[in-house]
Amino acid sequence: MEKIFENNKKWVAEKLAQDENYFANLAKGQQPRYLFIGCADSRVPANEITGSAPGEMFVHRNIANMVVHTDINLLSVLQYAVEVLKVKDVIVCGHYGCGGVAAAAGNNQFGLIDNWLRNIKDVVRLHEDEIFSIEDEEQRLRRLVELNVMEQVHNLSKTSIIQNALKGDNPPKLHGLVYDLKEGLLRDLKVDINSFKRYEHIYNLTAETV
Ligand code: CO
Numbered sequence: 001m002e003k004i005f006e007n008n009k010k011w012v013a014e015k016l017a018q019d020e021n022y023f024a025n026l027a028k029g030q031q032p033r034y035l036f037i038g039c040a041d042s043r044v045p046a047n048e049i050t051g052s053a054p055g056e057m058f059v060h061r062n063i064a065n066m067v068v069h070t071d072i073n074l075l076s077v078l079q080y081a082v083e084v085l086k087v088k089d090v091i092v093c094g095h096y097g098c099g100g101v102a103a104a105a106g107n108n109q110f111g112l113i114d115n116w117l118r119n120i121k122d123v124v125r126l127h128e129d130e131i132f133s134i135e136d137e138e139q140r141l142r143r144l145v146e147l148n149v150m151e152q153v154h155n156l157s158k159t160s161i162i163q164n165a166l167k168g169d170n171p172p173k174l175h176g177l178v179y180d181l182k183e184g185l186l187r188d189l190k191v192d193i194n195s196f197k198r199y200e201h202i203y204n205l206t207a208e209t210v
Contacts, residue, residue, distance in 0.1 A: 032058045035081040035172070037074070037152070038093040039065045039100065043181055046093070050186070058085060064100030064148065065092055066119055067155040079161045082172055090156060090172045093186070094149035095179040096142050105144060120144075123151045146189055149176040153191040158203050 015022045033056060036046045040061045047057060060077040067074060081087045094101075103110055104120035124131060127147045134140040153176040156162055165171040176191035 026055055030055050030058075030085065032056050032081075032085055033088050034058065035060070035078070035085075035087045035090045036093060037061070037065055037067065037077075037091065037156075039063065039095055039098055041095060041098065044093070044095050044179055049179060049184070058087060063113065063116055064098055064104070064120055065094050065152060066116070066148075067092065067152040067159070068116075068119055069155065069159065075159065075161065078156070078159060082161055082165050086170070087172055088170070089175060090162075091175045091177055092149050092152045092156065093177045093179055094145045094152075095181055096145055097181045098141075098145050098148075101145050101148055102141055105141060120148055123148045126151065146178055149178055149189055150191050152176070154193065157193050 012023075019025075034050075034052070035058045036050070038044055038046050038059070038061045040063050046052070046059045046061070047054070050057065058077070058081045060074055062071075062074070069075075078090070081090070100113075100117060101120055103113070104117040105124060110117070124144065127144075131140055131144055131147070134143055153174050156174055162171070162174070174191070174193065176189040178187050178189055179185070180187070
């Protein structure tokens with residue numbers, strides 16, 4: 001723990017050397033443009049991979065970047081970000097090599113976490129034909145990571161929070177990204193909510209994505 005406090009003091013000194021009002025200005029409030037929903041994986045630090053400074057990005061992370069309709073934590077973050085902070089972009093960011101996705105793709109028990117991974121197993125079932133047609137295991141898991149991100153963007157668009165935001169001015173745009181641990185690069189999956197239009201009679205999907 002000593003290391004953490006030492007690093008923190010060094011960081012404060014560096015920031016103040018660049019701008020003596022750095023912390024005073026940040027303390028006044030936040031107006032982040034982005035909400036980032038990412039994996040809790042220690043190798044995917046939201047601010048660092050996007051070059052975002054403190055104050056620019058509201059962040060929610062959980063195992064395998066899931067948008068689960070009964071997750072009061074995610075829903076609270078989403079509501080606050082959309083309705084109060086009025087973020088312009090909501091990003092779901094997955095990553096290749098995701099342990100949560102890999103665990104969900106098999107039938108081993110891992111304990112309580114199985115209840116969470118269950119949501120990813122539903123993604124496997126929804127895209128069973130495509131996923132099991134890929135013979136190479138690494139490629140299969142990479143595709144599952146992408147499909148999981150796409151499903152979570154769809155889940156986002158179905159929340160009452162996003163549905164209501166669409167009735168107002170300047171609703172946020174929804175994006176699905178994937179991060180490659182081996183290269184450090186982010187890729188836009190260009191998730192198209194309109195591809196799910198045929199379910200509109202039950203979901204009322206009208207979210208805009210770019
Ligand atoms: Co992960």
